[in-house]
Amino acid sequence: MTIPLVVVGCGGHGREVLTIARAMDAAAGRPRWRLLGFVDDRPSEENLKRVQRLDVPYLGGVAWLRDAPPDTQHVIGIGDPRVRRAVARRVDAYGIPAASVVHPAATIGADIVPGPGFVAFAGARATTNITVGRHVHLNQNATVGHDCTLADFVSVNPLAAVSGDCELAEGVLVGTTAAVLQGLRVGRDSTVGAGACVVRDVPDGVVVKGVPAR
Numbered sequence: 001m002t003i004p005l006v007v008v009g010c011g012g013h014g015r016e017v018l019t020i021a022r023a024m025d026a027a028a029g030r031p032r033w034r035l036l037g038f039v040d041d042r043p044s045e046e047n048l049k050r051v052q053r054l055d056v057p058y059l060g061g062v063a064w065l066r067d068a069p070p071d072t073q074h075v076i077g078i079g080d081p082r083v084r085r086a087v088a089r090r091v092d093a094y095g096i097p098a099a100s101v102v103h104p105a106a107t108i109g110a111d112i113v114p115g116p117g118f119v120a121f122a123g124a125r126a127t128t129n130i131t132v133g134r135h136v137h138l139n140q141n142a143t144v145g146h147d148c149t150l151a152d153f154v155s156v157n158p159l160a161a162v163s164g165d166c167e168l169a170e171g172v173l174v175g176t177t178a179a180v181l182q183g184l185r186v187g188r189d190s191t192v193g194a195g196a197c198v199v200r201d202v203p204d205g206v207v208v209k210g211v212p213a214r
């Protein structure tokens with residue numbers, strides 16, 4: 001039986017999430033998802049055209065999900081952790097469950113049980129004993145080492161490396177190609193800039209950048 005799926009967000013991240021669902025179906029050899037379409041409150045004209053080219057309908061604003069067909073699931077295709085959190089709160093209120101999509105070219109350890117809404121792009125790797133909260137996104141070729149905790153709404157952007165024993169608190173964004181050295185904690189809603197190297201704990205609600213990250 002196929003699962004009706006709606007992608008929230010027509011932007012680049014959302015359209016990439018759609019390609020992950022399609023890659024899962026192609027790898028399995030039989031469809032798991034029935035892609036109903038995209039919802040987005042303020043899609044640009046450009047993104048609407050891009051969605052059309054993917055041959056998937058634009059359904060309307062996020063409120064479309066309130067009256068979604070039975071058994072519909074959603075996945076939030078929004079890269080910014082805090083925007084994703086705000087949207088998740090709305091969708092949760094409609095009682096629509098979150099699906100997880102894992103690209104067949106991602107490597108997620110067998111002992112990892114991600115929370116709902118997990119998205120793993122092609123080349124993402126998470127090894128062993130990693131706690132993964134809700135709506136966590138591991139972008140292309142991002143790596144997460146042993147014994148980490150990724151709290152709800154964490155994003156690890158392309159090619160970033162989170163070493164073993166780290167804790168990324170809720171809403172953390174690790175920018176593209178950044179490194180977080182082993183055993184460190186990045187505080188709630190903090191951002192690690194692209195290319196940064198985090199060498200000590202990062203407090204809540206700050207932006208750090210550079211090598212070493214400050």
Ligand SMILES: CC(C)(COP(=O)(O)OP(=O)(O)OC[C@H]1O[C@@H](n2cnc3c(N)ncnc32)[C@H](O)[C@@H]1OP(=O)(O)O)[C@@H](O)C(=O)NCCC(=O)NCCS
Binds near residue numbers: 195
């Ligand atoms: C660090 C970051 C959050 C800063 O964003 P911001 O506060 O809007 O910063 P601004 O663009 O206004 O730049 C402020 C200053 O920081 C510098 N800067 C910006 N990003 C930087 C980075 N990653 N590393 C070092 N310096 C950076 C800018 O050059 C600028 O310097 P200046 O004041 O000397 O001119 C952002 O640039 C970043 O790296 N985000 C991650 C993006 C990412 O991962 N993208 C991939 C998406 S898939």
